[in-house]
Amino acid sequence: MNLFGDDGHRDKDKCLGDNYVGPQTKDTQVQLVISLTLGLSALLTFCTLRPRWKSLYAARKRPSDPTFGLPVLPDSFFGWMPALYKITDQQVLASAGLDAYVFLAFFKMSMKLFAVMFFFATVVLEPINRRFVPDSSPDTGSPQSLLFRNYATYRSYEHTRLFGDSEPPEKDPDNSFNRNMGYLWSYLVFTYLFTYLTLHFMDRETRKVLSVRQDYLGTQSTITDRTFRLARIPTELRTEESIKQLVEKLEIGKVESVTLCRNWTELDRLMEQRQTILAKLEEAWSVYLAHRPLVAADEPNGDHGGPDAADEEAGENDRLLRGPRARSGGRSRPQTRFWYGFLRLQSRKTDAIDYYTEKLRQLDEKILAARKKQYEPVDLAFVTMDSVAACQMAIQALIDPHPGRLLTNPAPAPSDIVWKNTYASLLSRRIRSWGVTIFVAVLSIVWLVPVAFLASVLSICTINNVFPSFGSWLKEHEIARALVQTGLPTAVVSLLNLAVPYLYDYLSNHQGMLSQGDVALSNVSKNFFFTFFNIFLIFTVFGAVTSIFDVLRNSLKDTTYIAYTLARKIEELSVFYTNFIMLQGLGLFPFRLLDFGSVALYPINRMGAKTPRDFALLVQPPRFYYGFYLPTALLVFILCLVYSALPNGSLVLALGLAYFSLGYYTHKYQLIYAMDQPQHATGGAWRMICYRIMLGLVVFQLTMSGYLALRKAFTVALLVAPLFVGTVWYGWEFRKRMEPLTRFISLRSIKRSEFEGGEEGEGSGVILDGDEEEDLGRARRELLRRGSTVDEEREKGLRFVNPSLVVPLEQPWIHQDPPPPLVEADVSDGQTTPTSGWRRDGPGPGSQTPQQSQGTSREGSNASSVVSLGDTHIWRE
Known part of the structure; x- marks a missing residue:
């Protein structure tokens, strides 16, 4: 029997599905050379241009403003690196705001987590793999791999069982208690350990982020902090005076002003x-x-x-x-x-x-x-209270006994509001929202065709069929073959990650949301769905468009089918994903530091500039959009989790550590010195990060269960199930305990007059630094005011x-x-x-x-x- 069964009918279709992307282990060396060449050239270019193009690489630095206390980076070649390293979280928060702090907190948490996981994977798990695990790397695609032999047998068994061609074989023996296979229990132990470490680091960082967020927002008194959004206002209350009387009758505080939205079309x-x-x-x-x-x-x-x-x-x-x-x-x-x-x-x-x-x-x-x-009023108003506490009480309370009336929510910053959507009808906004959502879902399925086509075109198998002479030449030249089979697929996937966010950003801006902060969070969600569904699932569970319906049909008949398929393809594509992380971290992050897009487009924009206004816009800082960078980082995080306990997991964890380390300092420089953030989401991206980390844990646990089941350790595979239940339970608890603190300000955190003696709204809290609760408490007691936060400066x-x-x-x-x-x-x-x-x-x-x-x-x-x-x-x- 061959790899696919007795009949061998799939040999003629060997270029479909499984062979779309199949780089070999040796190709990792070629990818390393490519990534280091790209990364080092971009880094050296940046070090050369940084002191010469300060209008681009230091566009946000204001030397005359001592408020933020940011150091002036030296003009020496590498002198900026130690100065950037010494910038504290307090300075990041004071100069770039809460959203930047939360974004960088994810990278810092990932660095710590993967450093600890890398230690355990290298010191404990790697020697076990070298001693007991046979070579299962799919270098040639031959049936020499133990993993492939087990899966081929499984597919043959499933074919006969599902389609009734013959009697099903006898049940395989359980290797869970086979002394020669006892090393499989170590995978179960490390699945539990890495799940615990992930939840522990995420929980600890969440508590720190929440504490910083509460202190940051609780010690400032901007107009945004004192304003709430009142929606679904009945017709009889659509006047400023009526709304003011309604709110003041609640006896939660005095209303300073009411802005009733009207049809200003x-x-x-x-x-x-x-x-x-x-x-x-x-x-x-x-x-x-x-x-x-x-x-x-x-x-x-x-x-x-x-x-x-x-x-x-x-x-x-x-x-x-x-x-x-x-x-x-x-x-x-x-x-x-x-x-x-x-x-x-x-x-x-x-x-x-x-x-x-x-x-x-x-x-x-x-x-x-x-x-x-005079314009016709609509059912939306912004109500400004005399204190932050009064505003928070209104936001966190039910105003009206009738369902769906007088709903209160936090107000976005005035400069963040999309005013044309404030007077759009609820029906039109819902139609646009659902329309965009359905379009994105359909588009995600449509993306399968070009992605799978590109992957198949770039495979050696397809090249041999279409261009036999070129395929023979590639077989004779190993470096050229590695460039085609390794560099091109990872480059195509990376280019998709760069191009698709622009389309989803356009769709998010036409979804009818009321603020640019909501648009940014929606963009993060859409782009992550693309990267996870199209970049991850298409190369793993489905493999090709033609196999999607087969996978779905078989998974309905056998619930373990997806776990088997996921585990098999995850290990088969380990080299591809390793090269992908390597290119993203070592190769592309220095290009982001170089801001290659702005540098490349500057001559074009310069030639197209005609008016003084055009020239003024040329020197404005570039915009930093979280929806363009965060989804790819989340995908890399999930890939590192999935491969952490598998053979060669230490290599993936090492690359993940390098990715998040380089990403942390790259984005730190951009957010502080080079780029502006147009949105103001008050750290709302953290809850999205946490939910997607928990999704990654579920995929990790499902993969490990299928990996163990492929080796016929069914008892060990079944013992992974409690982890799945525990992760779901943690997510439920997170939604109840943690998520409200990412949306609202607790009343105990509001300390407006405790730290300031000046006029209301002129000061703000300072950012807390430290990892432990006692450090946070001490920093809170030693709170040092710097005059005002970046948010108060923006909203003055x-x-x-x-x-x-x-x-x-x-x-x-x-x-x-x-x-x-x-x-x-x-x-x-x-x-x-x-x-x-x-x-x-x-x-x-x-x-x-x-x-x-x-x-x-x-x-x-x-x-x-x-x-x-x-x-x-x-x-x-």
Whole structure:
């Protein structure tokens, strides 16, 4: 009997399923060379460019701001490494915020966990494997492997039993009590030990994260901390006064303000149109000024003087239909074509600057008129209380006896709100949410086809069938074969991990969520589902698209089938996943430190930049999105767990330790010095991390049970079941005890006046450092205030109001310094752009530098730095 049974009918299909990705053990050496070459080249390039490109690699560092106390990294080649290592968790939290602290806490916990597991796997388990376990590496795909022989026998037995071709064979003897197979009990022991260590480290880190989160949020008093979201408001209560009276009758505190969301569709659309016109006007001016002669002609009246002054009295349509402007001072003004008339079938060219200036003036008048209108209220409001305690009591209580009415939830930060979704109906948001969810589920199945196709195309087996001569050449050249069979599959999977998150980020932004923090968490969930389902399951349980239905059908007839299949494929693909972790950690993390994407795109963006606003955006710090980095780290964590107790598990654990060590310091540098975080989820990613760690434990236990059953140690395999029950029970307890503290602030943690003597909202708690409870208590008693947290700095001067109602209208940014925002009098007088904003020799008397404008706007309305720097992501949503 051959590997697949007596008939051997599967030999002709040997390129399907099992042989899609099959690198050999020797290929790991080639992958190591590739990874080290990529990683070291990127690291050396970063060390060379870092002191030269500080606008990119130190974009967040503010040397003049002593609040955060961050060290100035030396400009020496490797001098930045010790300085980065010495930065404490307290400084991370103070400079990057709670979300960054939680993200890095996962990497730090993984480092500690896998260091301990690596010690036990190397000192205890590896000698047992070397002494007792026969060589089971699938180097040639031949039936010499004990694992494959057992599985081939199992498949033959199952075929006859399920399909009735012959009588089922006699029951296999249980090797659990075979003295020659006694080493199998060590796998059971280490399954229990590694499960305990994982839960222990996760539980301890969870308690630390919760303690830090409670102290961090409990000792600050931002407007977000004092505001809750009130949803499902009945029609009779949809006024600010009614909501205020309702909440104050609960006797939990005084209401400072109520923001009742209304249907601002018209206003928001006008603001979006204004941004489009403003960008076109700035581009037209940049084209016009770029062709300025060396010696400008004498123009005493300026570009808007002369005969055109009489046009101020003309109608709006006359201004828009004006013909081309004559040459002025030797410069030809840019032209634009617009369509008008019946069904917009007529068109003509006109002066672009005049046309967009007039369009902008008309929109400004419409916006000012729209801001004075009254809009229909919706069933959502933001209620700001006079204290954090009052707000938390409202959030954690049931307000109304009727189900589904007056629901309270924590409010997102004002700059984090997606305002266009606040006035969308509940039905429309649910339809969008379920639509995106169903689309992602269908898309995950569709992904199986290209992923499996790419994996099959890159396999040696397929190459031999399609290109026999090339396959023969690869067999003769071992290094080239290793590059094709090892480097290309792992590179394809890594590229998918880089590309797919952009699609899921787009879908998450159109799911109807109320805040960017919720969008970020949703993006983490979607991308993890892709990496776990498509990258993990397709290469393990299913193997190929054609075998999915066979696996599902057989698993319904035999519940142990998936465990057998998972265990067999996990060991078969050990080299592939080892190479995948190696490439992700040693090869790609230095490229993330280099920020290769920003470096590669900078010349393109630089060539495409035309206006001063475009150039200002070029020097803004890149954005750090957790949904792009966390899912892959979670997959690597699960892979390290799954392989930890298997043969060669010490190698996987060593690579996992290297992955999380490099990842910790890479992301630490990015979050502190180089990149900004647009979301504010108050550490909500930690509960998602914990649930996915528990999912990894279930997969680990299922794999070990199947691995032991393949060796006919059925009793030992059955004894893994209590671990599964214990993990599920821990998850249930985690949901009841831990998860509420990741969403709310406990009343005992609110210590606003205990640590500060100044005005409310000016100070905040400091970050706790230390691993033990007594260290946390001592740090809490020795709490040292640094003035304010990064969250308080972000929210200073903000209000819960739609920015479209209050944001100052921007003038065109034409020269180096941004102009001041428009005032209502300028628009009403018909002067869309004050003269000072149009001077050629510099800014006008009222203009500001970007730093000055940013500070002014932050102290003012909800615009923050949006007005001066043109970063419209806050209010365009």
